[in-house]
Amino acid sequence: MEISKRKIHKKQSFKDWLISAITYVVFAIFAFICIYPFYYIFINTISSNKLSEKGAINFWPQQIHFQNYMDALKIPGLANAAMISIERTVIGTLFTVIATAFLGYMFTRDSLWHRKLWYRYVVITMYFNAGIIPWYLTMRNLHLTNNFWGYILPGIVSPFYIILTKTFVESIPIELQQAAEIDGAGTLRVFTSIILPVIKPIMATVAIFTAVGQWNAFQDTLLLMTDEKLYSLQFILYQYINQASSLKTLINSTSNGASVAQSLATVQTATSIRMTVTIIVVAPILLIYPIFQRYFVKGMMIGAVKG
Numbered sequence: 001m002e003i004s005k006r007k008i009h010k011k012q013s014f015k016d017w018l019i020s021a022i023t024y025v026v027f028a029i030f031a032f033i034c035i036y037p038f039y040y041i042f043i044n045t046i047s048s049n050k051l052s053e054k055g056a057i058n059f060w061p062q063q064i065h066f067q068n069y070m071d072a073l074k075i076p077g078l079a080n081a082a083m084i085s086i087e088r089t090v091i092g093t094l095f096t097v098i099a100t101a102f103l104g105y106m107f108t109r110d111s112l113w114h115r116k117l118w119y120r121y122v123v124i125t126m127y128f129n130a131g132i133i134p135w136y137l138t139m140r141n142l143h144l145t146n147n148f149w150g151y152i153l154p155g156i157v158s159p160f161y162i163i164l165t166k167t168f169v170e171s172i173p174i175e176l177q178q179a180a181e182i183d184g185a186g187t188l189r190v191f192t193s194i195i196l197p198v199i200k201p202i203m204a205t206v207a208i209f210t211a212v213g214q215w216n217a218f219q220d221t222l223l224l225m226t227d228e229k230l231y232s233l234q235f236i237l238y239q240y241i242n243q244a245s246s247l248k249t250l251i252n253s254t255s256n257g258a259s260v261a262q263s264l265a266t267v268q269t270a271t272s273i274r275m276t277v278t279i280i281v282v283a284p285i286l287l288i289y290p291i292f293q294r295y296f297v298k299g300m301m302i303g304a305v306k307g
Helices: 014-045 049-054 067-072 078-106 115-126 132-141 159-170 174-182 187-198 200-216 219-224 233-242 244-254 270-286 288-304
Strands: none
Touching: 014 270, 049 270, 067 270, 078 159, 078 187, 078 200, 078 233, 078 270, 115 159, 132 219, 159 200, 174 187, 187 200, 200 233, 200 270, 219 233, 233 270
């Protein structure tokens, strides 16, 4: 006997409708608060610089142009700083993810010598540190000042990421590892063939956090680097935000016939410099989220809650 399947539509009460409406409104307001600052900066970079300087651009761009972005390419050292930021983000993220995955796995193995001792030794560094001066002296003694690896090595071992990864690995059935070990697989073989394919969600989560941290970092450049060839993009942004007034003069003077040919709408101002460089620095890291988004929620939920 055939039973026809019918969709049952439950009538929504006024109370349920009101709660749903309030929820949508609250989240819409929250989303607007998060998105508007980026939107505001962007529309000011493509609008008349004269109007932007006066604060007249709030919701809609006016006298649209893209001269600011073309002029930004003339900023000295910007291209090299972008390459440094890209390199430190890619290499630093790769090294941190691999180290975090391996240590997170090893701290779940009873065969690791004094496993609990080493795990506690790593975790305790989350709560105590010696401060900036001892850290700088250590980096200098390790010859990591004016050295690209000064960006990479200090961040490879992160206690917080290791805790997330360890918790995630503990949620994997132990029978998978035991079956591989019975077949003769060693520690590295189990890690590469069994663990790595399963922990992709938490690895993607760690990759997002690490990439954002590496891309946004500028304090290590401020403390460790005096060679301009090793300046990161964020440090350049930090400098140019503080020196925007003098930088606008430099860009306007290097533009061909700026004083005559350029209209008042495209002549650089301190505000246009700050906002344009901000968009250039922020935009690339925003592209990472869509790539790893499908892993992000799953990795955070499983990695943060045991069971």
